[in-house]
Amino acid sequence: MNRVHAGAVITPADADRRTRRATRKSARALVRQHRDAEQAQRRGPSDDEPGSDPAPTDEPSSAAAGRSWLALRLQAHRATTAALAVVYPFLADGGLGARGIYIGRDLLSGGSFCFDPWQLYEARAVTNPNVLLAGVIGQGKSSLAKAIAWRSVVFGRRTYVPGDIKGEWTPVVEAAGGSVIRLGPGRSTRLNPLDEGARPGNISDAQWRTLVQTRRRQLLRAITETVLDGPLAPTEHTALTTALSIAEQSTATPTLPDVVQHLLAPSPLAADMSADDVAALRDDGRRAGHALRRLIHGDLAGLFDGPSTTVFDPSRPMISLDLSAFGENSEALPVIMTCASSWMEGALQDSRHGRRWIIYDEAWRLMAVTALLRRMQAQWKLSRAFGIANMAVIHRLSDLDAIGADGSEARALAAGLLADCSTRISYRQESDQVANSANLLGLTSTQRDLLTDLGVGEGLWRIGQRAYVVAHHLSGIETALFDTDARMKAHPQ
Numbered sequence: 001m002n003r004v005h006a007g008a009v010i011t012p013a014d015a016d017r018r019t020r021r022a023t024r025k026s027a028r029a030l031v032r033q034h035r036d037a038e039q040a041q042r043r044g045p046s047d048d049e050p051g052s053d054p055a056p057t058d059e060p061s062s063a064a065a066g067r068s069w070l071a072l073r074l075q076a077h078r079a080t081t082a083a084l085a086v087v088y089p090f091l092a093d094g095g096l097g098a099r100g101i102y103i104g105r106d107l108l109s110g111g112s113f114c115f116d117p118w119q120l121y122e123a124r125a126v127t128n129p130n131v132l133l134a135g136v137i138g139q140g141k142s143s144l145a146k147a148i149a150w151r152s153v154v155f156g157r158r159t160y161v162p163g164d165i166k167g168e169w170t171p172v173v174e175a176a177g178g179s180v181i182r183l184g185p186g187r188s189t190r191l192n193p194l195d196e197g198a199r200p201g202n203i204s205d206a207q208w209r210t211l212v213q214t215r216r217r218q219l220l221r222a223i224t225e226t227v228l229d230g231p232l233a234p235t236e237h238t239a240l241t242t243a244l245s246i247a248e249q250s251t252a253t254p255t256l257p258d259v260v261q262h263l264l265a266p267s268p269l270a271a272d273m274s275a276d277d278v279a280a281l282r283d284d285g286r287r288a289g290h291a292l293r294r295l296i297h298g299d300l301a302g303l304f305d306g307p308s309t310t311v312f313d314p315s316r317p318m319i320s321l322d323l324s325a326f327g328e329n330s331e332a333l334p335v336i337m338t339c340a341s342s343w344m345e346g347a348l349q350d351s352r353h354g355r356r357w358i359i360y361d362e363a364w365r366l367m368a369v370t371a372l373l374r375r376m377q378a379q380w381k382l383s384r385a386f387g388i389a390n391m392a393v394i395h396r397l398s399d400l401d402a403i404g405a406d407g408s409e410a411r412a413l414a415a416g417l418l419a420d421c422s423t424r425i426s427y428r429q430e431s432d433q434v435a436n437s438a439n440l441l442g443l444t445s446t447q448r449d450l451l452t453d454l455g456v457g458e459g460l461w462r463i464g465q466r467a468y469v470v471a472h473h474l475s476g477i478e479t480a481l482f483d484t485d486a487r488m489k490a491h492p493q
Contacts, residue, residue, distance in 0.1 A: 096120070096463070101151040103144075104472035107458065113470045115148075115461075116155075117389045117423060118355050126422035126464050129389035130380055134397045134437075135427025140457040143482045144425070144472050145359055145393055146172050150481075152357060153317045159357040160319050160348075162341030165333065167324030169361070172481055178318030181310055183303060183340060184325025192308045193219055193339040194254050201352060213248070217241055218375060219342045220259065220292070225371035226334050227291040239263060239285030257296050257305055263289030295339070300332055304339045312344065314353045319344070334369050345379065348386050356388045363392035367403055367417070370410045377413050380420040392417070397426065397437040424462040428454040 095106060100116025117129035135141035146169070149159040153176055161169045170180050183189050196212050203211070220240055225231055232240070243262035247254035263285035266278050273281065296305040312319070321340045326333060341360075348358065358379070366372040380390055403414040418424075418440065429437050429451045438448035441462055450460055450469060461468040474482065 095468075096125075101148065101155065102473075103147070104457075104470055107469040107471055113461075113468065115423075115463075118387075120422075120463065121384070125466075128380075128383055128420055128422050130383055130421045131389065131391040131423040131425065132418065132421040133391060133393045133425045133427075134395065134429075135425075135459070136395060136430060138456070139427040139454070140472065141393060141425075141427050141459075142168065142361070143457070143474060143478075144427075144459070145361065145391060146482045147472060147474060147478060148391075149318065149357055149359060150176060150478065157355050157357060158314070158317055158319075158353060159359060160344055161359050161361060162321055162344050163333075163337040163360070163362070164320045164322050165324065165326075165337075165362050165365070167322050169320045170322050170324075173318040173320045175481060176318045177316070178320070179313060179316045180320050180322050182322040182325070183336075184323065185302075187325065188309060190302065190306055190309045191304055191340060191343045192253065192255055192306065193223075193304055193342045194256065194259075195308055195343055196253065197343075197345070197348075198312075198314060198353075213244075215342070216244060216254075218378070219338070220244060222338055222371040222375050223295070223335055224288045224291045226338060226369050227294060228287065231370075232288065233284075235284040236288045239281050240288050242266075242281060243285060243289075253307070255306055256292060260289050260292050260296060263292070295335070300335065303336070308343070333365055334372055337366060338372055338375070342375075348388055354387065357391060358388050359391045359393065361393045364394045367392075367394070367414065370413065373403065373410060373413045373417070377417050377420070380417060383420075392421070396429065396433050397440050422464055425459045426451060426462075427459045428452065428456075 095109060095111055096114060098112070098114055099119045100114040103113045103115050105111070106113045117126065117131065120126045121129050133141050133145060149161075150172060152159060159178075161173070164170065173180050181189060181191075183191065194216050197215075199208055217240075221232060221237065224236075224240065240259075240263065243259050243266065244254070246262045246266070247258040251258065264282065266273075266281050266285075294300060295303070321344060323333070323336060323340065326336060345358075348356070360366065360376070363376075366376060376390075376392070382388075383390055403410045405411065424441055426437060426441065431452050434448055434451050437443070437451060441447075443451075443460075443462075447460060447467055454460065454469075455471075457474075458469065458471045461470050
């Protein structure tokens with residue numbers, strides 16, 4: 001009798017050749033069967049039965065019982081970088097490069113993050129240099145705006161702050177060697193919003209006169225509509241324009257009292273009109289005249305009712321208009337910011353002073369008034385022509401969507417303002433604001449979920465079609481200089 005054990009074959013010595021051959025064949029079959037069973041046990045479930053449990057064994061249970069000792073092998077996936085960028089957002093982005101001012105750290109790549117809107121515009125990464133900065137109070141958006149202005153000085157960039165309502169920019173401007181213009185009740189500073197401003201070097205006399213007249217008309221219309229809280233009638237607009245033209249004929253640099261005088265009491269000789277036309281002009285301009293009269297004899301008397309007592313020096317690294325004396329809740333702040341910013345914006349038309357930042361802190365106050373929003377959009381449109389970058393600082397992105405009713409001019413202006421900001425920075429938003437913010441910015445679901453998880457000093461940057469999560473860093477000097485929570489911190493007794 002033949003015996004086969006573990007591959008060994010024992011055959012009787014007197015067996016013939018045929019018997020021995022059959023015995024060896026049977027042994028080889030048993031060996032193959034035994035080997036296949038061992039391999040199947042090591043391999044685990046077969047491809048035909050995905051998810052099936054491996055065959056039980058007689059070995060005692062352990063921490064690794066039931067697990068395969070073979071390495072996990074997945075089929076390789078090949079795709080273009082464009083497709084993988086969609087599957088894995090933010091992954092393997094090359095960043096913006098090292099050109100520009102240092103902002104902080106890219107939290108997704110771990111590398112440094114630098115930013116310069118003019119460099120990005122030259123590289124065609126953005127369509128305009130304007131920036132929209134939004135975030136709830138206490139998340140660091142003001143510190144970021146100040147850091148950008150402070151660090152831009154080294155690169156020869158100047159910064160203008162048309163309306164510093166809280167006075168937070170004053171120490172920053174003074175530390176940078178800039179000029180702070182303080183305006184408020186009881187102060188001797190007076191600004192004439194109808195000043196010509198700085199004249200560009202490459203413009204003719206006729207072009208300059210047209211440019212100045214246009215800016216003055218837009219300013220008067222904005223102030224009047226703001227005080228009246230509504231649009232001007234066509235006849236009122238004609239009366240206002242006529243009064244301005246008469247005032248410009250009377251003096252080289254008219255003031256608001258000159259315009260109001262020709263609105264409320266036009267002279268037939270000055271207007272070159274008949275008595276009936278003068279009477280009609282007086283009736284048409286009465287409402288606008290009384291609205292502007294508030295800036296002369298009302299609660300704003302002494303601020304914008306005469307020639308300017310200070311000179312705007314555009315060569316300074318920073319200039320701010322400190323309006324903190326009015327208080328944050330003053331109803332006249334929109335009018336004050338309009339007049340003050342118009343006086344400062346007159347210098348922006350001269351491109352010889354290089355690239356400049358215009359930072360509208362508390363911009364939501366201006367955007368709440370349609371007339372002022374109209375002026376802001378015009379300023380945004382001219383950014384490339386003047387070599388400037390506008391920055392609007394607001395609390396919530398929903399501030400833009402809450403302006404005016406659907407289909408109104410205000411809503412269209414707000415949408416245009418957002419479209420004219422190629423760089424949109426969003427710091428942490430409240431949970432009830434996330435859906436609206438994501439809709440306005442066109443965020444993906446991943447980006448939308450980040451808005452509520454961002455820490456202090458962390459922001460989602462949308463630059464053109466690219467997105468980054470950046471934590472801005474402040475030096476010890478900057479932390480002390482930009483601190484806006486000093487009064488909220490406990491002081492040692």
